[in-house]
Amino acid sequence: MERPIVISVGSGKGGVGKSSLTANVGALLAGKGYRVGFVDADLEGANLHLCLGVRRPRLNLQDYLSGRVKDLREIAVETIVPGTWLVSGASDILQLSNPRFGHKQKIITNLKKLDADYLLVDLGAGTDNTVVDFFGSFSYGIVIADVLPASVETAYGFLKNATVRGLSRLFPGRKDIHEQIRRFSDSRAPGGFATLERFLASLAAAFPAESRAMKEWIAARRILLVLNMVRSREDVAAGARLAEIVKKYLSVNLFYVGYVAYTNDIRRSLRRLRPAVLDGPSAQTRECFAAVTANIEALTRG
Ligand SMILES: Nc1ncnc2c1ncn2[C@@H]1O[C@H](COP(=O)(O)OP(=O)(O)O)[C@@H](O)[C@H]1O
Ligand SMILES: [Mg+2]
Incomplete structure (x- = not known):
């Protein structure tokens, strides 16, 4: 088993509840006795610290990338959630929003060496390569997604980008393969494919080994879906629909691990810089986060 278990949290769209979810799920995992590390990889709008009672992180990823701090562990700070720590994002360094490839790789490689049972990596908004590369680098x-169509659509686009980019990264420097992958990523181009399954089937004739490697990469990924700001039963069904579409077009197994109801608890607790689950939330809020966390635990611990 991978140690630590690294889970990145992405969405494509901003403001759908990534940081709130990360903080609350992490707090519940810590409550079960796991050692939890939080990582704010939102390099443009880092704010996870504010969900975890850290007003102003002493050090952040910028100190590490600049070489001022040698060890990633040294920039971790304690949070108000007992048994957890936070590696904070780089809040005011704009140029970092598009870090060099080497920077990104350095963070990814060294995160995996940190000592924790779970590492929760809060990603930035957007579907650009920096964000989806983080997403594609962990198991x-x-x-x-929130339940509005725009958010569901963005979540799909995010997953498609992450898939295309992940497949391309399996074959560094292979222009021929990247050219082929474009037949799927740009499915409306002549000779394009709408579903990943058909694309891989067609690729198998000329590139059997590559096609197999792509299938294996897809099969090894575990993508979990959480729906946020749910207000009705119909909303809950939107998650199941997205999971179906993703399976059909991207061949990705999307595990729908639950939803979080729309509530004022989260905003109120955020103002107090605390995760809602530690702040006496309503029974509904507590139950939603508990169910999501239990499903995440079950899926990741086999
Ligand atoms: N389930 C929810 N119900 C109501 N408001 C929520 C819920 N989840 C998040 N919010 C609010 O939405 C805003 C964005 O949440 P945040 O976690 O910062 O999103 P992101 O990290 O995706 O940008 C915050 O003001 C938060 O209080
Ligand atoms: Mg956020």
């Missing part, structure tokens, strides 16, 4: 990813 587990949570994609979160």
